[in-house]
Amino acid sequence: MTSIALENNDYKKEIKQKTAKPLLWIGLMSIVMFFAGLTSAVIVSKGTAVWETIQIPSAFAISTVFILLSSLTFYLGERSLKSNQLAKAKLFILATLLLGLLFTVTQYLAWTDLYKNGVVWAGSESSAAGSYFYALTALHLLHLLGGLISLLVVNFKSIKEKYNAENLLGVQLSSTYWHFLTALWVYLYLFLIFIA
Amino acid sequence: MSATHHHHEEQDFLFKYIFSQDHKMISKQFLITGFLMGFIGMVMSTLFRLQLGFPGESFWAIDFFLGSWAENGVMAPDKYLALVTMHGTIMVFFLLTAGLSGTFSNLLIPLQIGARDMASGFLNMLSYWFFFVSTIIMLISLGVEGGSASAGWTIYPPLSALPQAIPGSGLGMTLWLVAMAIFIASSLLGSLNYIVTILNLRTKGMTMTRLPLTIWAFLVTAILGVLSFPVLLSAALLLIFDRSFGTSFYLSDIYIGGQVLEHSGGSPILFEHLFWFLGHPEVYIVLLPALGITSEIVSTMSRKPIFGYRAMVTSILAIAFLSVIVWGHHMFVTGMNPFLGAVFTFTTLLIAIPSAVKVFNYITTLWKGNIIFSPAMLFSIGLVSTFISGGVTGLILGDSALDINIHDTYFVVGHFHIVMGLSAIFGMFAGVYHWFPKMFGRMMNNTIGFFHFWITIVCAYGVFFPMHFLGLAGVPRRYYTNSEFPLFDNMIDINELVTWFAIVAAFAQLLFVFNFFYSALRGPRSSQNPWRANSLEWTAPVEHIHGNWPGEIPEVHRWAYDYSKVDENGEYVSGEDFISQVVPLGPNEKDGGH
Amino acid sequence: MVALVAIVAVLLIVISAVQTLKIAELWAINKGKVIYEVTKKQNKTQALLMLVFLVAYFAFFAWQVWKWGDLMLPVSASEHGVITDRLLNITYAFIIPVFVITHIFLFWFAYKYAYNSNRKAVFFSHSNKLELIWTIIPSIALTVLILFGLSSWNEIMTPVDSEKEHVLIEVQAQQFSWNARYAGTDGKLGRAGVEFIEGVNAMGVDIKDENSKDDKIVRGEIHLPVGVPVQFVFRSIDVIHSAYMPHFRAQMNCVPGVKTQFNFVPTITTEDMKKITNNEDFNYILLCNKICGAAHYNMQMDIIVESKEDYEKWLAEQKQFAEN
């Protein structure tokens, strides 16, 4: 088999530069549709069934703060990379990971709170409203898990100083996804307030 | 020394044929897997047609294929439903979504836009292997306790949620859901790639308005997939929660098997909304690629530009846009708000307009052409016929007042098989006949192709046209037999006739199978541009190479439809009746058929 | 053994087919043909077949109408059905000509413009005028269909005015049978729900509800008075079913957890319909039209339409719920 440009590393890089971001963006579009499906399901359900009122745990508010902060640090990290301040970047990116983990913890706390208030996920005691609460937040967290994994990789590479102003595609992809998750969470949080 | 060499070759083989990241190989993998599934789906339909044509009679074939699903050669009623469900699922998703889009998007997108490969070969490979795993799981589900999913391809809960309601809703349904979740992942990965490749990797000069209609169709199909499959995934997830974890998204007030279930507060109608939000666009995900493929073929084989290129593109866009706001026409009799029903009637009937435009444009393309009847062209003309024949009955079904009486009857089965099933299958056959030389470097046999086409179209109408009459007589679909109603006693003749046609149709497909394998292995070698076509794929060498073109990727200077273009003296501009897209425009020439 | 013979036979057939094809191709190559090109002769045959198919297709269509036309549903036995049947006929009057004309053009052009090396195809790539015409004409036709359709639809879906004389019937679906409950003298249906199902109380009617006492539960068949609006309320206790009454052009899904409704005015008694259809055994039926399980194909109930007097006599014979 004759092989041409495809084997050529420069060419590969060029294609990646050109397509990685659009690929991610369209992937995000499908995630948007996924949550659009779920949240419109909530609206349909709310219109037809008896709807239980739910006390929103304050931990959700705290996690909102954490994730917003994490987006900020990621943004600052990326900016430091762009100006080649690698040491600063390392710190910011590490902070992002930690804040992401804190978000996860507070989500867990919020669930235990919900559970204590008698909101259960399934079974005869459950209500549609409660199940949606758990389902929406858990599915968001599942997507966030992907974000955390990418953050781990980014952290690893940034510590080894693989990134700099010329080479930061990986960071950009990860941060786009992360900001998206932040926006998604804010949307879901407002939505939860609306349906509670 | 020689041992390592050997090892290297083995690896080469593995990456060339199995875990290939080359779009041409992945395309063939999709084709073969899709056709295999389609064949299984067809055998299923022939078996349940036997039951419908000759209810209660014992058949060797049923005994042989169904084993424990059939006692003494007569299938059990719930296994009839299992077969119908798997048939529908396989045909719609595995053959006509993955099989059709997977094959031709993969083959043609890089070749027709002038790219070396897909944006991400890795994701592309992943897309195929997800699809493969999904087929395996779906096939395994045929053998599990209780049988495969049996709630219809639309898997409406509560039927699909409660094993007490039908045995297939046990493990079989779980596997169905798992398989479909993986399938959706595969489809999304594919679509991502198609969209990004088309938008970002076109060769120099390949503007959007110079894209062949195939590419437009694949692009819009992929966008529809990205928008609607995630919603199906969300619907399926909630169903999985209800089935396996005891939530109540879709279930409420149920008494079954002598006891009241714990579920309360859910709504089965919610599932229908979510399902059809995918379900209807899915129809066009199946159909649009077929329309794109045949537009290309009709133009090439008529030696004429496609009539109304811009109108064709606009129609594709309009159809796609409308297709996401019509899902309610599947739910007119669910007790939905009548006003909503009226809105859905309106949007549904609107789709007729762009569809009609497409039909007229096809026909006008034939007018004063110079038509070569290759098998691909025959199937393309066949598609126009089925698209009309099935499309006009859509005006009846889409009208809520009329749908009340024919919803879920055989009229629907006739309608969607003709307009979606046959059209898409014809488009797929047309594509295979036409691009076979591009895939395998060899040509298919025309004579067998002719027989294949004529037997298929005759039998296809023989199977599906009479179903409209059954429906107008009030015969419901998804019935194991019509013999329980004196009202339907007279229908047995129709059912028998339909079954005979179905059997002949099924056997006729063996002609195609034979032709396919014979030609792939033994067929005459093709020249570089056997159809004397304009589009870019025919400028690539016959032999498959990684990267598609040996040197630079050619630059594009004109649209793909300059067939039979003449100058002021009435002579062909290029001396031939076609001008490849890579030929620069002459001094007085205008592009795009102006 | 049989299997072995079968496999060998299939193999032999395939091998001989391969050989025949190979020989035929060599033969053609020998005669100097590019064997995969569609020959002139083949092209002519295919063009001719286009015409043959056109005629055969229409003939098949006509044959079916002639042969099976009588098997279709008889005249509508409900008021609104007469209107929708007319709408259906109007739609036919539109789509059948479209179907015929487009097919004639399609196959006629295919036949007429078969390849001819002495001719050049016409480079005709677009025409705004033509395209405008065939966007506008369907739009106008569709507008008519939509307007007519929607006005019928709104009328059909409007529930019966509860002040007017009418019959109120609740139909409950379950795997795989139908139950029905008449509202009784008070014209009101008592409360019901799956939690009340017990023993003979298969419909789960709440005994404590005052409105339940005079309700009448019937099985096997329901009776309707001719000329009086009937308001149906549908329920299901297990999966989705669909109450389909084809002779009345009526259908509504029965959904667990939701009450749905449909109404119509029966216009032809069972006796009269027997005469119309020339069938002594004719009976109106209610059948299930949504996949609901293994015996979905056999879930039916008879409907008897009779004069008001007969209907009232029959209803008087039915037991009240409280008597059970």
Ligand code: HEM
């Ligand atoms: C070999 C040719 C085929 C035959 C004889 C055939 C026959 C049938 C019949 C008779 C039914 C209705 C069964 C019932 O409602 O009880 C059916 C259902 C169905 N068929 Fe086919 N079919 C064929 C090919 C296809 C193709 C190409 C498609 C692709 C769109 C397809 C898609 C479906 C679907 C979606 C259903 C509905 C399944 C359901 O009710 O859940 N079929 N088929």
Ligand SMILES: [Cu+2]
């Ligand atoms: Cu639809």
Ligand SMILES: [Cu+2]
């Ligand atoms: Cu039923």
